[in-house]
Amino acid sequence: MTETSQPNAPKAAPAGGSRATMKKELPERFKSYRHVWVFIEIERGQVHPVSFELLGEGRKLADKLGVELAAVVLGPPGGVEEAVAECFAYGADLAYLIADPLLANYRNEPFSRGLTSLVDTYQPEILLLGATNLGRDLAGSVATTLLTGLTADCTELDVDADASLAATRPTFGGSLLCTIYTLNYRPQMATVRPRVMPMPERQHKPIGRVVTHPLGLVEDDIVTKILGFLPDRDTNKANLAYADIVVAGGLGLGAAENFQLIKALAHALGGDYGCSRPVVQKGWMPAERQIGQTGKTIRPKLYIAAGISGAIQHRVGVEGADLIVAINTDRSAPIFDFAHVGIVADAVRLLPALTDAVTRRFSPHTRDRLAG
Amino acid sequence: MHIVVCIKQVPDSAQIRVHPVTNTIMRQGVPTIVNPYDLFAIEEALRLRDAHGGSVTLVSMGPPNAEDTLRKALAFGADRAVLLTDRYFAGSDTLATSFALASAIHKIGATYGAPDIVFTGKQTIDGDTAQVGPGIAKRLGLLQLTYVSRIVSVDPDAGLIEVERRAEGGIQQLRTRLPCLITMLEGSNAIRRGTMADALKAARAQVVIWTAAEAGIADLTRCGLRGSPTVVKRVFAPGARSDAARMIEPAPTARDSADALIDAIFSAQPALEADIAAAQAAL
Numbered sequence: 004m005t006e007t008s009q010p011n012a013p014k015a016a017p018a019g020g021s022r023a024t025m026k027k028e029l030p031e032r033f034k035s036y037r038h039v040w041v042f043i044e045i046e047r048g049q050v051h052p053v054s055f056e057l058l059g060e061g062r063k064l065a066d067k068l069g070v071e072l073a074a075v076v077l078g079p080p081g082g083v084e085e086a087v088a089e090c091f092a093y094g095a096d097l098a099y100l101i102a103d104p105l106l107a108n109y110r111n112e113p114f115s116r117g118l119t120s121l122v123d124t125y126q127p128e129i130l131l132l133g134a135t136n137l138g139r140d141l142a143g144s145v146a147t148t149l150l151t152g153l154t155a156d157c158t159e160l161d162v163d164a165d166a167s168l169a170a171t172r173p174t175f176g177g178s179l180l181c182t183i184y185t186l187n188y189r190p191q192m193a194t195v196r197p198r199v200m201p202m203p204e205r206q207h208k209p210i211g212r213v214v215t216h217p218l219g220l221v222e223d224d225i226v227t228k229i230l231g232f233l234p235d236r237d238t239n240k241a242n243l244a245y246a247d248i249v250v251a252g253g254l255g256l257g258a259a260e261n262f263q264l265i266k267a268l269a270h271a272l273g274g275d276y277g278c279s280r281p282v283v284q285k286g287w288m289p290a291e292r293q294i295g296q297t298g299k300t301i302r303p304k305l306y307i308a309a310g311i312s313g314a315i316q317h318r319v320g321v322e323g324a325d326l327i328v329a330i331n332t333d334r335s336a337p338i339f340d341f342a343h344v345g346i347v348a349d350a351v352r353l354l355p356a357l358t359d360a361v362t363r364r365f366s367p368h369t370r371d372r373l374a375g
Numbered sequence: 376m377h378i379v380v381c382i383k384q385v386p387d388s389a390q391i392r393v394h395p396v397t398n399t400i401m402r403q404g405v406p407t408i409v410n411p412y413d414l415f416a417i418e419e420a421l422r423l424r425d426a427h428g429g430s431v432t433l434v435s436m437g438p439p440n441a442e443d444t445l446r447k448a449l450a451f452g453a454d455r456a457v458l459l460t461d462r463y464f465a466g467s468d469t470l471a472t473s474f475a476l477a478s479a480i481h482k483i484g485a486t487y488g489a490p491d492i493v494f495t496g497k498q499t500i501d502g503d504t505a506q507v508g509p510g511i512a513k514r515l516g517l518l519q520l521t522y523v524s525r526i527v528s529v530d531p532d533a534g535l536i537e538v539e540r541r542a543e544g545g546i547q548q549l550r551t552r553l554p555c556l557i558t559m560l561e562g563s564n565a566i567r568r569g570t571m572a573d574a575l576k577a578a579r580a581q582v583v584i585w586t587a588a589e590a591g592i593a594d595l596t597r598c599g600l601r602g603s604p605t606v607v608k609r610v611f612a613p614g615a616r617s618d619a620a621r622m623i624e625p626a627p628t629a630r631d632s633a634d635a636l637i638d639a640i641f642s643a644q645p646a647l648e649a650d651i652a653a654a655q656a657a658l
Contacts, residue, residue, distance in 0.1 A: 328640060340615035
């Protein structure tokens with residue numbers, strides 16, 4: 004993003020100003036910490052896509068720093084080999100692997116123990132995790148054990164001139180952005196929500212160097228026991244983040260019943276639908292439909308925002324869309340600052356006309372010509 | 376049972392405004408509330424106390440005026456409230472915050488009895504990190520149960536608890552030992568309306584106020600800015616995209632406006648139009 008060099012941005016938060024000017028003095032014991040690591044999240048045999056997204060981001064950081072990118076894989080023997088191979092295909096130079104039956108399902112105790120032990124032994128300078136329930140559960144424990152800095156839910160990662168990680172995230176409830184550094188401690192830890200970073204291209208690459216490490220625990224050492232797992236029946240909800248077309252509504256729609264118009268247009272386009280945070284707070288839509296920093300981050304090919312003003316916390320959740328279309332009655336709404344196509348109009352009147360226009364456009368008569 | 380609930384006073388985010396020229400937060404006059412996610416933790420704690428006996432202690436770290444927020448939270452029916460307030464806490468990041476709160480909970484344990492369960496909300500609405508709960512658990516050596524959607528059973532005598540926890544793609548059923556730290560998922564319960572007696576009691580209640588020293592913190596370098604490994608270097612508002620939005624001129628009729636907008640969309644994304652057509656033809 005070029006926004007980081009905005010001349011009108013205030014220089015620093017008053018609270019951070021004094022420390023930000025402090026000289027960085029990395030203690031001697033941290034000077035050997037090198038390389039970029041990505042924790043690979045495996046859920047019932049499948050690598051969570053956020054881990055590949057982070058490998059793509061980690062690759063850029065590692066290249067800028069001139070260091071290696073490592074994938075950190077914890078899981079049961081027989082359930083991790085494919086994941087390790089995939090990590091190389093998505094850009095890792097090497098993998099650290101703890102393969103132990105105790106890691107078959109996520110529990111905080113063995114995973115935080117294993118990851119902490121790897122960090123202590125092999126000393127990375129940057130450690131990235133997905134900001135999923137698992138990643139947040141693990142990152143908080145590991146950072147506290149290591150007494151290092153952790154920046155949660157980053158929307159942008161970069162390396163500055165003196166090789167420090169610059170982690171940018173929304174702040175003040177998503178109304179501004181801030182850039183955070185971890186001075187004088189290593190590793191520099193950060194979590195990133197799924198879909199915030201683009202999925203990198205999968206390459207045909209052979210498996211490279213794999214460093215295996217013991218967990219050093221037996222089941223009796225672990226207090227928490229897993230009694231069962233109830234898979235979600237409704238998996239449709241999870242697909243909003245991965246939909247190619249998303250139509251969303253905001254407070255500008257004026258009433259809960261007007262969200263039928265959002266659903267109708269989404270249906271006509273073969274896409275999914277969502278809403279902004281205030282709509283959930285009003286109770287017009289359920290929380291799982293919320294798009295933005297504290298809801299879903301989306302990267303669709305087409306995003307239509309109807310009656311959404313475009314607060315920063317919403318912006319960071321949709322900025323990865325290929326095409327952002329804004330419909331708003333207020334020409335000065337921030338949504339027009341980052342939309343690609345906009346129209347100043349009342350969404351409640353325009354949405355049915357859009358649904359109609361789409362239906363006409365994709366009538367069987369014309370659609371076969373387009374599809375052909 | 377003794378149950379401790381960590382809560383935070385946060386600005387009502389619905390009312391935060393950014394100054395249009397300076398891009399700074401306009402804090403003046405923004406009302407403060409109990410972090411909404413914490414209400415689920417408070418309710419769950421009260422239910423466990425009602426079922427098993429014992430007491431509920433609320434604890435918060437914040438400015439002196441967080442006393443009012445604690446008093447409001449007491450009105451739901453908690454037994455006591457402790458406010459940790461000291462200028463040495465200013466500028467705490469998640470690591471320094473979890474240190475201060477863990478120290479206070481340790482002192483609460485020494486004063487009012489060791490807690491069986493420490494609750495936090497899932498995250499706050501101002502920081503949104505969800506990292507302080509796990510940090511407190513690690514520092515106090517408590518077993519950690521995050522994103523708990525349901526407490527299935529608690530057996531204080533056997534020191535066992537069974538919960539359901541929100542994981543990716545499903546619900547994890549876990550059993551662990553007390554004492555533990557639970558971060559409560561939103562929507563897992565509905566906060567009660569405190570009784571009139573609770574409201575009167577809360578109005579008269581003395582919120583216990585501790586400085587860092589009173590909370591038993593000897594090493595002030597672990598608090599506030601000095602105890603925070605992370606540093607906020609810049610706060611800023613993102614500017615407009617360098618390529619300005621292509622604005623479609625509204626037509627006299629919604630139908631013509633819609634056609635113009637759809638034309639603009641598919642001229643920008645021609646491949647998408649073929650994809651949609653193919654998907655619809657396949658139905």
